[in-house]
Amino acid sequence: MTRTPEPQRQEHECHLPAGKAANGLYTVDVSPETAGWEFSSLRVVELPPGGWHDFDTGDSEWIVLPLSGSCTVAVEGQTFRLTGRESVFTGVTDFVYAPRDAHASLATRDGGRFALTGARCTRRLPARYQPASAVPVELRGSGRYSRQVNNFAAAARPGGGSGEQGFACDKLIAVEVLTPGGNWSSFPPHKHDEDRVGESRLEEVYYFEIADRDGAPGLGYQRVSPSGNGRNTDLLAEVRDGDVVLVPDGWHGPSVAAPGHDMYFLNVMAGPGAERVWLICDHPEHADVRDSWVGRPIDNRLPLYTAPGSRHDAD
Template identity: 75%
Template sequence: MTTTHHLPAGKATTDAYAVDVTPESADWGYSSLRVLELPPGGRHVFDTGDSEWIVLPLSGGCTVAVGGDTFRLAGRESVFSGVSDFAYVPRDAQVSIASRDGGRFALTGARCARRLPARYGPASSVPVEMRGTGNCSRQVNNFGAAARAGGADGQGFECDKLIAVEVITPGGNWSSFPPHKHDEHRPGEESELEEIYYFEFTAHEGTPGLGYQRVSPSGRGSNTDVLAEVRDGDVVLIPDGWHGPSMAAPGHDMYYLNVMAGPGADRAWLICDHPDHAWIRATWPERPVDPRLPLYTAPEKS
């Protein structure tokens, strides 16, 4: 199995970022992810270049200044404590992120053509979705989602190419199941999208959490083949192939941040289920959603 697509914590670190995945480092065309760690009073300035970005607090709050706008992000204690507000910043801009108390901030990015206005995304506007039932139950925070087959998620927050969501899976459950793919353009059926998974876990009495991620070849020249034990700060790159399941070890809730982008003219998330496992969806109406979910909901609009 390939190991180049599993980046354990620390492997994708640069001087500026705890995680720094670029189109160049991933050897693909569009998707990026950075994780920025700021000490109390810290400040970081970066140029967006040819990409659009969403600044998403993982822990702590910050201010995001771009052009003549300044957005104050309340953030959250951790990814397991609540939905966060966020800021969208366009390509061809200089951005300053500052944090009075310090924190960790994800920068989800995608190469794009259009330069859209900078905007603030309140936590109250984030659709929180329960997906699957039984031991396939998971929570999806659709802060930067796009249209998908059969409907739309996260509609109302415009990006040019970028698609980004958060998934929380209770310990012992399987996410990204049935395995699915989005590695070829088939109008109305499947989008061509690169994808990044970034993981965090809850600990138990000081013992760090863990999970497992599977990616398998889908044909058409796809050779991505991963079965990885994943822990806090790990990244899995998915240029193609069937991905899933994402398995949370019992006793440890699993969080992953998905970042997607691709060459399609339409910003859409259209997937194809693995034919051997697609039947599982038909069983979901027979079982309730895991009672541990939702872990939290979006705050009420003020």
């Protein structure tokens, strides 16, 4: 199929179209310095068959998360084998945690794409492996608000749920969200840009992958609206495969998947709080949406998949 050239998209400092955040080997390289904040990082590296990548963790903790393909990760004198997955739309993946002040080496026999989710931190935790079977898979919302969340490095959140079973890190919080075509995620719009009772200040990265349909490229939309804090971010972006959206502040949501095109996004968060928690404030004009979910069925297309040997929670 011949694809029609895409029109030029309006530039915004918090929307990084595919390739905009590339740096050397990394197809995505978001650091505190490039994002203009303090803690959160995301890198994506694509490796050919037989490829490898060495990196120093520096002042940050990192999780090596296969987006596609398998690999080994050598860190702290240990070598961990990651089974990985075919794609983000086909299964939960295992992963490896690499502590700050360490050297890590990633190698792949068959090639693949690998996300490095990072956060500046102070504690030095041990290197560890987490199997896919230990990743809580959660279903949120109902109807067209239904989505799936792979809570691989989630933190405690209001109301409990499987997010409290997330992998232990010092500062890093990271989850994967899968939204069936035509559905809305990150709704009601919410924020976490203040340290106060019931809310924690967290910088957030959204990294998107959008499924094609019959060879046609997918798309979606991401909204960030001003909350009166920080940069007062105001963004409405058309997002496509490989795009990144930075959320330094503001009400974020909805994340809208075009009909026929399932949407994946990887969220990376970190902040200055002494306690690693995900405390959010819903937009007052839409907060009652959560009440409408009670007793209503979740989209029957979900879950798209489950972790091997695990259960999923409806919330």
